[in-house]
Amino acid sequence: MTLESQLKAGIRAFDVRCRLVNNECAVYHQFVSQEINLDEVLQICESFLKMYPSEVVLLRVKDKENSPINSTQSFEDVFVGRYWNKYRTLLWQPKDIDLSLSPPIPIGDVRGKVVILQYFKSSRLYSLPFKHTETTQSHWTQFSRATLYLKWTIIREHLLKTNDSSSIYFDPGPFGLELSFYTNWISGGLTVEPFFVASGHIDWGTDGRRHTCYKEYSFMTEEDSKKVFPEFPRSPLKKNSLGLHYRNVYCEGTNIMTYEKLKAERFRFVGIIFADFPGCGLIQAIIDSVNH
Structure with a gap:
């Protein structure tokens, strides 16, 4: 699905992995270009939020999805110069977060905004940090x-x-x-x-x-059967050339x-x-x- 289609389908969080290409944030997945850049992503989100201003879009922005191509600036400099400053009215700006509140960020503060989940090194926080924790x-x-x-x-x-x-x-x-x-x-x-x-x-x-990952034979006890991929689906009972009854576990x-x-x-x-x-x-x- 396109980004527009995903937004219309109800998806509100996206994993945006960037690679610096010509001092722009191109969106990649490993070595594969997604044929879109961060500017286009933000334009699409902005158009969607203008139509649906009560919604919120989360973008986890990650840098270093492979080495830069023909780029001389740091990721932070490109992010700030090309996107953060340009989309200041679209991107949620962090203020004093009251940790005594539940939630500490009222939903009304982020409606109609793109909230960046920041997964790149920087001299300051531009939005909410994303960390791999428990x-x-x-x-x-x-x-x-x-x-x-x-x-x-x-x-x-x-x-x-x-x-x-x-x-x-x-x-x-x-x-x-x-x-x-x-x-x-x-x-x-x-x-x-x-x-x-x-x-x-x-x-x-x-x-x-x-893909058949296991064959479950009728002579196996129910207890033995439950030990092997218990939540995977089974085929109807079949008989092999030796006359043994079995089910495929898919x-x-x-x-x-x-x-x-x-x-x-x-x-x-x-x-x-x-x-x-x-x-x-x-x-x-x-x-x-x-x-x-």
Whole structure:
């Protein structure tokens, strides 16, 4: 989906990873250009917020997504000179944050604004700092399809931890007592395809083939069966050439597992969830959890 489509679908938080190219912040994912820069991202957000001024958009801005190309300025200088000064009326400007309030930043202060979650080194804070702390789950590396269930258990445990928490976590930092956000990356990759992690399919597309991660035979006890990928889906009972009955255990994508978990249980708080290829069901399940 385009950025405009994602905003209209209900997504309000974006992971914007930047690489300096010709002294501009180009948006990249590892070595792959997303064919958009930070200026265009902010223009799209500005147009959306003019139409929907009660909304808020969060942008986690990260630098050093690979080495700069033909750039002589620091990331901070480019960020301030090209974007921070230009979009001062759009970007939320941090004021004195009253830590005695709950929440310490009233929602009315950020409506109609883009809030930068700052994940780059700088001489000062331009917005809210983003830090990888105990409130962050970012287990991204998937070395094989067999590790998908481990990825899901990490996501699930962080969902439960987030639900049991307060929405804001205070953490000491170089600029004083800082706020940390509960954040859950349900995407993954490395040596497996990101679409496989999201969907559990080994072919691209909604109806792609599933990956069989285990065969569950009928002579196994129910207790033994529950030990192996208990939350992954099973096929109908089949019979092999030896006459043994079995079920295929299929990998299930993290997007689908997260959607089903949110629908099955009444979550009061899920924090920020970053996902690849989010569908309308997952987006709505996250929105519904906020409405609880």
